[in-house]
Amino acid sequence: MAMIDIQHISKWYGSFQALRDCSTKVEKGEVLVICGPSGCGKSTLIKTVNGLEPIQEGEILVNGISLTSPKTNLPQLRAHVGMVFQHFELFPHLSVRENLTLAQVKVLKRSKAEAGEKGLQYLERVGLLEQKDKFPGQLSGGQQQRVAIARALSMDPICMLFDEPTSALDPEMISEVLDVMVKLAQEGMTMMVVTHEMGFARKVAHRVIFMDQGRIIEDLPKEDFFGKPHTERAQQFLDKILVH
Amino acid sequence: MYDFDFDVIWRSLGYLFRDGMTFTLMLTTCAMVGGIILGTLLAMMRLSSYRFFSAPAGLYVNMTRAIPLLLVIFWCYFLLPYICGYVFHELYKISPKPIGDLLIRIFGYQVQDGTPLRIGAFTSSVITFILFQAAYYCEIMRAGIQSVSQGQMGASYALGLNYWQTMFHIILPQAFRNMLPVLLTQTIILFQDTSLVYVLSITDFLGAASKVAQRDGRLVEMYVFVALIYFVICLFLSYLVRCLQSRIAIIR
Numbered sequence: 001m002a003m004i005d006i007q008h009i010s011k012w013y014g015s016f017q018a019l020r021d022c023s024t025k026v027e028k029g030e031v032l033v034i035c036g037p038s039g040c041g042k043s044t045l046i047k048t049v050n051g052l053e054p055i056q057e058g059e060i061l062v063n064g065i066s067l068t069s070p071k072t073n074l075p076q077l078r079a080h081v082g083m084v085f086q087h088f089e090l091f092p093h094l095s096v097r098e099n100l101t102l103a104q105v106k107v108l109k110r111s112k113a114e115a116g117e118k119g120l121q122y123l124e125r126v127g128l129l130e131q132k133d134k135f136p137g138q139l140s141g142g143q144q145q146r147v148a149i150a151r152a153l154s155m156d157p158i159c160m161l162f163d164e165p166t167s168a169l170d171p172e173m174i175s176e177v178l179d180v181m182v183k184l185a186q187e188g189m190t191m192m193v194v195t196h197e198m199g200f201a202r203k204v205a206h207r208v209i210f211m212d213q214g215r216i217i218e219d220l221p222k223e224d225f226f227g228k229p230h231t232e233r234a235q236q237f238l239d240k241i242l243v244h
Numbered sequence: 245m246y247d248f249d250f251d252v253i254w255r256s257l258g259y260l261f262r263d264g265m266t267f268t269l270m271l272t273t274c275a276m277v278g279g280i281i282l283g284t285l286l287a288m289m290r291l292s293s294y295r296f297f298s299a300p301a302g303l304y305v306n307m308t309r310a311i312p313l314l315l316v317i318f319w320c321y322f323l324l325p326y327i328c329g330y331v332f333h334e335l336y337k338i339s340p341k342p343i344g345d346l347l348i349r350i351f352g353y354q355v356q357d358g359t360p361l362r363i364g365a366f367t368s369s370v371i372t373f374i375l376f377q378a379a380y381y382c383e384i385m386r387a388g389i390q391s392v393s394q395g396q397m398g399a400s401y402a403l404g405l406n407y408w409q410t411m412f413h414i415i416l417p418q419a420f421r422n423m424l425p426v427l428l429t430q431t432i433i434l435f436q437d438t439s440l441v442y443v444l445s446i447t448d449f450l451g452a453a454s455k456v457a458q459r460d461g462r463l464v465e466m467y468v469f470v471a472l473i474y475f476v477i478c479l480f481l482s483y484l485v486r487c488l489q490s491r492i493a494i495i496r
């Protein structure tokens with residue numbers, strides 16, 4: 001059974017169709033990289049996986065649980081699907097420590113002490129233990145994104161979704177975030193990553209998806225994606241981002 | 245030449261502050277707390293994507309803001325007892341025993357004879373000001389909620405928090421802090437507006453002063469004093485707003 005199973009989904013914003021009959025699978029322990037031009041539906045696709053964006057057609061199974069079934073307890077499912085956003089979305093009115101523990105306490109019903117211990121343990125893993133009492137606004141972008149990753153990991157997720165985690169960062173901070181993600185991938189976390197960091201894709205991805213205008217037009221193993229000729233559209237795009 | 249006698253203020257100070265100002269401050273505080281709570285709920289309703297919630301909240305806010313406060317004060321004071329009396333009587337007819345007992349317990353009110361419920365001037369003005377101010381607080385909180393980025397909501401949902409947890413722990417705390425200066429400014433307006441209850445012959449600060457003024461024939465002295473006190477208190481509150489603003493602001 002695949003960890004994430006996306007079957008023929010379509011999504012409309014009003015009359016605008018953002019996703020057209022998209023299907024793909026992510027096996028347990030697999031890292032899937034999604035790329036494509038801006039506005040092609042990458043964020044939309046990744047947000048459907050934890051139900052942040054509802055779909056109108058098709059079916060999504062996460063760890064065998066259907067997202068479209070009205071019986072599914074969506075908050076409970078989301079609690080076990082970690083998500084990291086382009087703009088970090090740490091809660092600015094809460095300290096780093098509170099950011100890490102809030103959902104553990106409110107959703108997973110862990111005790112404050114247990115949640116704190118878990119949170120700090122992941123904070124240490126991303127190398128920011130000394131920052132535990134600071135507020136998000138006092139951290140650099142790269143540090144904020146690493147806290148955001150620690151926050152997601154504190155929930156003991158079964159898979160992680162990343163939506164352009166490095167594209168809002170200054171260049172010198174990109175690698176500190178990618179390092180954390182590479183380590184995570186090497187430890188066997190199931191990951192779905194929207195990114196244009198092809199170095200990251202080469203290093204840890206198992207498969208790469210290329211999207212355009214709401215469609216998945218290539219879905220290939222990494223070796224094929226970086227080795228074989230492409231559809232014209234994908235080749236144009238890759239030429240653009242790889243030229244620099 | 246009118247000869248002033250400011251000693252009247254000194255003599256009536258106890259009455260003015262112990263009776264009058266206490267009432268004014270109590271009314272302001274209750275109306276602020278109640279108004280902000282009701283206003284926040286209305287704001288959440290107004291922002292709902294379900295018309296079932298947003299439409300009535302919008303109607304309520306727009307209507308309330310279109311009616312003069314003085315009118316609402318009169319209405320509530322004179323009509324509320326009858327409306328409550330009627331509603332309770334109808335409820336009583338449905339299930340006599342529990343409702344009757346409850347009303348006697350809470351209000352000391354014998355519902356059987358269907359007389360108006362005696363609400364009292366204070367309760368009536370508190371209800372009036374809560375209902376009225378809620379409309380204004382609602383608009384402030386609506387702007388406050390909208391000032392929090394959509395991504396915060398997404399991040400909170402993504403962690404598994406539900407709508408109420410998201411509102412309570414993530415969105416509202418930020419909305420409050422962003423809107424604190426405006427909320428307190430609205431409260432200063434409320435503080436001044438409470439003086440309108442004097443039309444119900446209630447002894448608020450202005451009411452108390454006006455009673456002394458008429459009894460002793462010292463209108464000028466008393467009204468100058470009242471104006472001065474309102475001015476000083478509002479000045480102090482605005483100063484407080486500025487201090488709080490910098491202390492409570494979210495670090496960005």
Ligand SMILES: Nc1ncnc2c1ncn2[C@@H]1O[C@H](COP(=O)(O)OP(=O)(O)O)[C@@H](O)[C@H]1O
Binds near residue numbers: 016037038044045
């Ligand atoms: N909330 C929304 N309402 C309407 N259209 C939207 C909304 N969100 C995204 N879109 C549209 O859907 C398309 C895909 O958006 P998105 O998934 O954010 O693209 P990407 O992340 O690949 O840049 C875009 O054309 C965008 O304008």
Ligand SMILES: [Mg+2]
Binds near residue numbers: 042043044164
């Ligand atoms: Mg995007």
